[in-house]
Amino acid sequence: MxxxxxxxxxxxxxxxxxxxxxxxxxxxxxxxxxxxxxxxxxxxxxxxxxxxxxxxxxxxxxxxxxxxxxxxxxxxxxxxxxxxxxxxxxxxxxxxxxxxxxxxGHLPSYPEIQEKHVRPLVHIQNGCDLNCTYCIVPYFRGSSRSIARDEVLDQVKAVIHAGRKEAVLTGIHLGTWGKDLTPKQHFLDLLRFLDKHTVNQLKIRISSLDSNEIPDDLIEYLQNSEIVQPHFHIPLQSGSVGILKRMKRRYSPNQFLSVVNKIHGAIPEACLGADVIVGFPGETDEEFKECFSFISKTPLDYLHVFPFSPRTGTPAATMPDQVPEPLKRERVKQLKALSDDRRKQFAQRFIGKHRTGILIYPDLVLTDNYISVHLNTSTDISPGSEMRVKPTHIASQGSVHGILV
Known part of the structure; x- marks a missing residue:
């Protein structure tokens, strides 16, 4: 046995x-x-x-x-x-x-692609050098370390060999890829390299990029790329100038807004998302309103909202004026409501329009621009296949429904 x-x-x-x-x-x-x-x-x-x-x-x-x-x-x-x-x-x-x-026993460098992996993960980087005041990740994951591009390509080829049509580039801090390699490289270099070696074989989704690591030449590449999916998750954490400084984030709200506006202008069909931390120590009513107002001015289509959670060993854990939990929950609720509205508005733009996507389940397709479309009838096509889908309507609770085309 x-x-x-x-x-x-x-x-x-x-x-x-x-x-x-x-x-x-x-x-x-x-x-x-x-x-x-x-x-x-x-x-x-x-x-x-x-x-x-x-x-x-x-x-x-x-x-x-x-x-x-x-x-x-x-x-x-x-x-x-x-x-x-x-x-x-x-x-x-x-x-x-x-x-x-x-x-x-033997631990493989990278996992085999299993049948259940409809959108396999491709590991390109680990660790982080930023030491944001709230974050404990560098303590566990260490400094930023890049996976050599040939090793990344080997992972991508394994995804292609397994018959998958999309892979997700993942790591702790993707924008630092290549900075520790010799010779030094940039994230855009990796995308161009993968583009060259996977023509018409695979789509790439970028899991996350910081706004201060998205230069104009990267946006120009993304605008014309046939391999990168039009979905970009760009961590914000706060729209308040003071809170971003206390977090030791390396961008300002205005810099973030400039980048997301450029992406939205260049790729209007792209879905733009962000992380937001609510209730950071010392967050006043005015700072939260500043954050809410700022996000309302952006073209963001969804938010991942988290209440601040103090982690022992980080500077933020001992900062004064910790925000009470009930107030955090109320602020989270407000931003999640904004996020729900933005998701519906984004999906509404594509009702009746054809999009490509990946079949996640027999009755669910994830479009290239990150809309989950529930199919009216299940299909016997294998999950992981590339499909054409037409969203037809949005249900009262916000779910998007459609048909294969």
Whole structure:
């Protein structure tokens, strides 16, 4: 009978990619995955500590799994701030997670493309050098390190070989790609390199880029690119001048606005999104209003809104004037309502128009410009295939519906 393992993942796309590497190593070591933790001989929890709630949830699940299956060997890996004393549990922080290679056998450099991976992740970079006052990620992930372009291309070719039509470039700080290589390179160099070697074979989606790392020549390239999907996620964090300074972000609201306006003007069909942190220490009513007003002036089409979560070891955790939780929740609610309105307005522009997209489920297509279109009838075409879809209407709750064309 095969040895069984169970695995759970929390957090970012890079964590998901790391989990696939661990999963492949366990398969190579003779283990079979199960969705029932109570029968597993080995349990892995790949944790996230970007926010306090994320780490709390990871630890809560570990304790639950310990009670459900006390006899299993357990690995708590990834990002976490402290080690707990739990029997039969190995804690491997950050890059230590890949010590499973020594414990479980060969760990492949990059995961194999599985059938369930309809939009595979391509790892191009790890780590961050910025040290924003609220962020604990550099503590876990270290300094910025680029994956050589030939290794990136190998990953992309594996995606193509698996028959997938879209890959997502992922990392912690994509805009720094190439700065540590010899000779020094830029993110645009990587895009041009991939474009040259994957003509008409694959679409690329960029997971995230900071506004101060999007120069005019990159926007010009994106405007004319046939490989990069027209969807750009550009972290904002706040629209308040004072808060951005306290966060030690390296751009101003006006600089951010200039960049997103240029992208919107050059690629009007592109979907533009941003992250926003609400309730940063000292955030006054006036600063929140400044943030809300600023976002209202941008062409952003959606927001990922997070309440500030103090992380031990970061400067922001000990800043004065921490914002009360009820006030954070109210401000989050206001920005999420704005985001919902923007999503609907963006989708409405494409009702009745044909778009290409990737079939995510038999009844769901994700368009090139990031609209999730629910199909009226399911298809028997394999997920991961490229499709043509026509959004037909928006339901009362905001979901977009359409048909294949």
């Amino acid at each position: 095969n040895k069984l393992f169970y695995i759970e993942t929390y957090g970012c796309k890079l964590n998901q990619l790391d989990t696939e590497r661990v999963r492949n190593a366990l398969h190579a070591a003779g283990y079979t995955e199960t969705d029932d933790p109570e029968v597993a001989e080995l349990i892995v929890v790949n944790s996230c500590a970007v926010t306090g709630n994320a780490e709390k949830e990871s630890r809560y699940r570990l304790r639950r799994l310990q009670r459900a299956n006390p006899d299993a060997r357990k690995y708590f890996i990834g990002c976490f701030t402290e080690i707990q004393n739990l029997p039969d549990t190995v804690f491997l922080r950050g890059e230590e997670k890949f010590q499973i290679q020594e414990l479980m």
